[in-house]
Amino acid sequence: MTESIELTVQSMQAYGPAHDHWGIAWSGGKDSSATLTLIMWLIDSGKIAAPKTLTVFYADTRQELPPLAIAAEQIMDELRERGIAVEVVRAPLDKWFMVYILGRGVPPPNNNTLRWCTRQIKIDPMEQALRDRLDQLDGQILMITGVRQGESAIRDRRIEMSCSKDGAECGQGWYQQVLPNAKGLRGRIATLAPLLHWRVCHVWEWLKHWAPRAEFGDWSTAMIADAYGGDEAEEINARTGCIGCPLAQEEKALETVLALPTWSYLAPLRGLKPLWRELREPQHRLKKAGAERLKGGPIAKNPQRMGPLTFDARLMALDRVLGIQAQCNASARYLGRPAISLINAEEEARIRELIALETWPQGWDGDEPTGDTVMEVVYQNGAVQPLLFGEERA
Template sequence: MKQVSFFEGGQRLQMTESIELTIQSLQAYLPDHPDVGMAWSGGKDSTAMLTVFVWLMETGRIQRPRSLTIFLADTRMELLPLWAAAMQIIDELRERGIRVDIVMAPMDKRFMVYILGRGVPPPNNNTLRWCTRQIKIDPMQAAIAERLAEFPDNFLMITGVRQGESAIRDQRIEMSCGKDGAECGQGWYQKVLPEAKGLRGRIATLAPLLHWRVCHVWEWLKHWAPKEEFGDWSTAMIADAYGGDEAEEINARTGCTGCPLAQEDKALDGVLRMPQWTYLEPLKGIRPLWRELREPQHRLKKAGAERLKDGSIAKNPQRMGPLTFEARLMGLERILAIQIAINTEARAQRRPEISLINADEEARIRELIAAETWPDGWEGDEPTGDTIMETVYQNGAVQPLLFHSSEAA
């Protein structure tokens, strides 16, 4: 017989009860951690946690930490309504004297520069999912480690993780919910962040919104947080990025603009259904571009069995590789054309403009192409992916062509 969890059956938590449990969670752990940080994505859950925390702190319901640092992940790929809301909230935080560090990947690791400048193919869900780690996780860990070096004590990172937000994440929570003495209702507390350079053993994490249902998140963002008595936050615009009034019903999630890993642009489609954001329609051309750039004619491939440093043969002989220079320039011009089309209409409507590739990034992309830059392990003299050649297997065996082009003619 399946045991009913705290989140199933019985009477569901009301909004005030959820807030009270969040207060208890923070009161239980803040005294042991004078320095606090928050990893903020700009999404619904982390924004709810951020604004709830500051409101509770300012009204004296929880202890004010010795230092509070907000780390906002700027992947350069956020949906525009989400990013515009984040910029307003940053102003409101800084007016309160709260430190906000905007975290971004180094120039050559940024999404557009990495693809169009260095020539690395767009990420996919099978063999090349490099984006999340590179443009979000690694820069965030580096920024936290740099800030942590300023303090003698351990650091408490507050997160907006919720039960039910992700099935995979829920499994991880269930496996560790009793870790480090955390009690039911006190959030998901862990004393040690997963192994990361510069952070080992010096960070605890706490998820005080673990028990919040998605309807509580929307209730807070749309109705509570914008009121003066709860902080007068600019959170209503966030609902736009998740589908407006329908966001709660569809349990909406967002990803990067034109995310190549998603099957559909559901978040963008939701935004485009709202009259104030229809000028972003050209963004629908980004995902088809990523699909096109994966095609063989736009990439190089290994001509034969690739030898690794240890002398063994690579598991995927004749693997497809980086983008040709022509493909990179084509992609660059397409993205810039989308940006120009959107911003021309944005200025006409006096709406927020978008920055897919800024001037510095464009200059760096063109510089990398002019320098004939290739990813590690590629020389640039390999054939294009659509070149017909003998098949090479992992064991080194070769399957000759049955017909040569001259014979076929």
């Protein structure tokens, strides 16, 4: 632990002084929370010199696990009490996860063709927040991220973007790799991952036993450590991301939280992941009837591709999510525990408005057949395989 902190101090001493302005990309997960609170302590204790300005950018997706979202609120209060500038970074309402799926009708993300979520709810808003901040500053900003890959990564000199991997924190690798090359930011952003070499047990140790102590800053990080499995954090090695993330194989972080008696009332949240999977089924979606021509050019690669969610599917899913939220909150009231917000009144109103306005994603009109309609098969070369059976031919 002491060695890991010492290496972090050395990397901050090597790169920090070259930049007057620092930013910390924080998403409330274990790695970025450890990074944030450690940097604060290193500055407070004089182990590293403070920059001229320091801004903490909290990436709020509204999809975080409740104990993490609550801890983030507390840490934000603690930062503001110390006079640290904290910016809450969010996408515009129509691009929030729930509104985009249930209002606009874009299917839940997946690992293959449709991974829209990380860029939309985490990266684009962070880019915009940085552009706005840089408008007020001279020179570069050093963006500090919580990318952490352990000792083998240091040896291999690689930073992985994959955040569907166990142990990773969704978004942090993207902040590290994508931000410095983003439009309007090139040349004005440098990134640094000062906990790159930390092992998960160090992160847990810091969050659970060090950071909460007065001498290390009295931070509200213990709840974050517990959410990752406390003493067993290293074996569990849960990744950090949205509740019900459709890209993750297992919900290790959620299951770890639900195993704690104080959070077991959130068990209905288990219903989100299967709902996102169900929504990708053909009966809930439209599909293109034939081959599409790309702006008068070649035929699109995937004729008869599946597309957006039908209005019935969106309303069914909205009802299910609201039901999950109501169940959790009824138990919360009964037990005197914190309530959760999956879809707030503003989001619900906007979702219903978008459905009432018959909103479809770009390239879709709503008169396409549903995905389960039996049809002739159209191939990319334009060939058609007629139906062998079925009423359509009669």
